[in-house]
Amino acid sequence: MPYTLGSESFATKKLIEKRCQEIRDNTPDGATVPAEGFNFLIHLFRYHDEWHEKSYPGVSSISTQTTEHGTRGFLLNRTDGSQIDISFPHAIKLIPTTQTSSLTPQRLQDYKAAARTAVQEQVREFRDAALSSAPSCPINNLILERGNCDVHYPPPDTFESLLFRFTQVSGIRPLTVDVDSCGTVATFHDESLSTKWAAYHRMNAKLQLVSKDGRRSLPKSPVDWSPVL
Template sequence: MPYLINDEIFATKTLVTERCRQILKRTPDGCSVDGVDAEFLFCLFLHHDEWAEKSSGGVSELSAQTTIHGTRCFVVRSQSGAEIDISFSHAVRLMPNSRSASLVPQKLRDFRNGARTAVQDQIRDFRDQALVTTSSCSITGENLSRSNSAVDHVAPDTFDQLLFKFCHQYLINPLNVRVGSLNGVVAVIEDERLSFQWQEFHRQHARLRIVSRMGNLQLSKAVVPWSQLYE
């Protein structure tokens, strides 16, 4: 049974465990886990049955440390500076089989990425304007800057939920949308008319707020019934 974590596909739980070990190996004691690795761990730790308790009050960062027994583990550091270890192996054991890669086909992931590219200018403009009036993250309390900020689509209308509503309204099967790439890296929707329709829909319906990147990682990801659009 395959597993999907932050759009990364794993055939077995053993491979998920190995991904965690690789992150742990390349993260020195006391250093924070950043970027895609942090996104992966936050998604994984949502399955941990003590995550709500360990993340209570907001998480400043995830880091690594060596225990008194000589083993290494991940650490949740709170806004107050308090630290508590968290077991990735325990989170892996509790992962449900329903997190199947078959629920998110590659063409759907490409479409979602292309849709994000289409509204990138809106997101960037909002961020720049919000930074003028908002100095700290409402989730973590961090001081905000261009380098550490992110734009969140306020629940319940998260980005994926908005995109799903758009597809439902315009009777779009996301698997049939042609998605190309810019410079072989950035996904783009090739149908300019469709891209424009999505941009206007997003402009009218998106409710945005600026948060820190760390705060954005802590937000739960909504489950969207994509398969209703193509099955």
């Protein structure tokens, strides 16, 4: 099954990994990845399960670094001047492999990304409040700190389930919704839609603070979006 990332197509995930390595190896530490490689990597990293948090408030460029362990990888250079590492092997692992998932329209992906942006401040507020009590992860009992935690939506009220229900009851067709891009951060063009969704999320979301490793160990809960497409 072919995988398309930006303007590039690959027959296997192994070839995607090889392309990442090629970009990394041709970019000296601290140098900026050229435009063609940047476009490919941005499309790849959107599959990373921490993309929205890592890319906020926007990504201006991507560079490389050698870690203290001697391995080389990529850094997101954010628009606020900060940097954060991101794993391309992990992003590749999370690219859907089923035919149904692979056919998810780009406009639906943009719709979901804009919805996450609209509630980002709520998620940050919850995380900061939860961290103030020095909690442990309910999944693996790890003591939670800012660097190792994630905000989780436990089933059945996952993020996608909430967004799908909101979309359905509001009579929204995601493929017709205009989504703007501020750097690499997606936002709804219609501010009233953003406000309405944020209010629904505040009323219905049941958030939980967990460790990043704990969340990754949980099974995925896919949502069938076909009724609203």
